[in-house]
Amino acid sequence: MNTLSNTIKVAVVGGEGIGPEVTDQSHRILKWFSDRRGAPVILREAQYGLIPYLATGKVLPDDTVEAMEEADAILWGATGGPETTEVPPAARKAGSLLSLRSKYDLYANLRPIVANPALADSAPLKAAVLKDVDFIIIRELTSGIYFGEPRGIETLPDGQRRGFNTQQYTTSQIRRVARTAFELARTRKGRVCSVDKANVLETSVLWREEVTALHEAEFSDVELTHLYVDNAAMQIVRAPSQFDVMVTCNIFGDILSDCAAMASGSLGMLPSVSLGPPDRLGRRKALYEPVHGSAPDIAGKGIANPLGSILSVAMMLRITLHRPEDAALLEKAVDTALAAGARTADIAEPGAKRLSTQEMGDAVLNALDKVVGKEREHA
Numbered sequence: 001m002n003t004l005s006n007t008i009k010v011a012v013v014g015g016e017g018i019g020p021e022v023t024d025q026s027h028r029i030l031k032w033f034s035d036r037r038g039a040p041v042i043l044r045e046a047q048y049g050l051i052p053y054l055a056t057g058k059v060l061p062d063d064t065v066e067a068m069e070e071a072d073a074i075l076w077g078a079t080g081g082p083e084t085t086e087v088p089p090a091a092r093k094a095g096s097l098l099s100l101r102s103k104y105d106l107y108a109n110l111r112p113i114v115a116n117p118a119l120a121d122s123a124p125l126k127a128a129v130l131k132d133v134d135f136i137i138i139r140e141l142t143s144g145i146y147f148g149e150p151r152g153i154e155t156l157p158d159g160q161r162r163g164f165n166t167q168q169y170t171t172s173q174i175r176r177v178a179r180t181a182f183e184l185a186r187t188r189k190g191r192v193c194s195v196d197k198a199n200v201l202e203t204s205v206l207w208r209e210e211v212t213a214l215h216e217a218e219f220s221d222v223e224l225t226h227l228y229v230d231n232a233a234m235q236i237v238r239a240p241s242q243f244d245v246m247v248t249c250n251i252f253g254d255i256l257s258d259c260a261a262m263a264s265g266s267l268g269m270l271p272s273v274s275l276g277p278p279d280r281l282g283r284r285k286a287l288y289e290p291v292h293g294s295a296p297d298i299a300g301k302g303i304a305n306p307l308g309s310i311l312s313v314a315m316m317l318r319i320t321l322h323r324p325e326d327a328a329l330l331e332k333a334v335d336t337a338l339a340a341g342a343r344t345a346d347i348a349e350p351g352a353k354r355l356s357t358q359e360m361g362d363a364v365l366n367a368l369d370k371v372v373g374k375e376r377e378h379a
Helices: 019-037 050-056 062-070 089-094 097-103 171-186 202-218 229-238 250-263 307-319 324-339 357-377
Strands: 008-015 041-046 073-078 108-114 134-140 152-155 161-164 191-196 223-228 245-248 273-275 286-288
Touching: 008 019, 008 062, 019 041, 019 073, 019 307, 019 324, 019 357, 041 062, 073 307, 108 171, 108 250, 108 307, 134 171, 134 250, 171 191, 171 202, 171 245, 191 202, 191 229, 191 250, 202 223, 223 229, 229 245, 229 250, 245 250, 273 307, 286 307, 307 324, 307 357, 324 357
Parallel strands: 008 041, 008 073, 073 286, 134 245, 191 223, 191 245
Antiparallel strands: 108 134, 108 273, 152 161, 273 286
């Protein structure tokens, strides 16, 4: 990580599919804040995926590894796409996003869920259900069934095939992500909902016991509730405004956050950050990315929604750069653009004009200029 206290190094890695397209727009936004607001960032672009593999034999080439190692924050686009014989599975696995999460110990994934009133007509849920929705799902990201061993597929003596995975958690793995949830709740509405399946799974029994013990020992000022994961999924679509901070294990968080995306209107709207452990100065390695995947079906068409990536920059401004006013400014600019009718295809009402990825980036930049201009008029 960068040792300069007043300068933040950011590695910009577009990746695959629509990743480079949306990251181009969030890169423009970051540059605007650097040029116009004095945000102390140094931006370094780097490649990931098929293109560097064809040149170097690695999906994650050495210069990208170097850029990410030196960075305080990584702005990531997307990874994945149709299987290609040009990238063997072993090479892709060696440079996978899962391996990066493990390498940098990015154990806490934060996904804000905010319902924008301007998108009420295009959202799948009723406007009354979406009123005042503003919560964060914290997903444990480096343990659980996605990383558990043993795992594999084997052939049994009778000729049948069997697939198996391992779900396991330790006290420290549970408590550190729960601590992140409790600390965040103290800055919000003071409520944490822990999600598990303790009526069936031993790992969930341990999860509930450890979250409760930490709450009683250090965070009794925060309200703690528990939900089984099936009930949590139902409550997210029935009454999402009841939640403030939700914390859960890797696989449940993966599923619930995509379910909760419907409260924002589209998966393309959701930002996220994955945080590592704090160092001795309290700094945390951070990887910012939109929640959506590489969307190969629309890659290269210039129609992807860049707002998830742009709002990930707002999270970066708030968390890594410690510039909450600038984060709020960017969020206001996105709201302003949406209120003025800016829509990409995924959030467009029937008959509405559909903007390209570039045009949506332009709309947010124009809104930033307007919002700043109005602030100066009232200063």
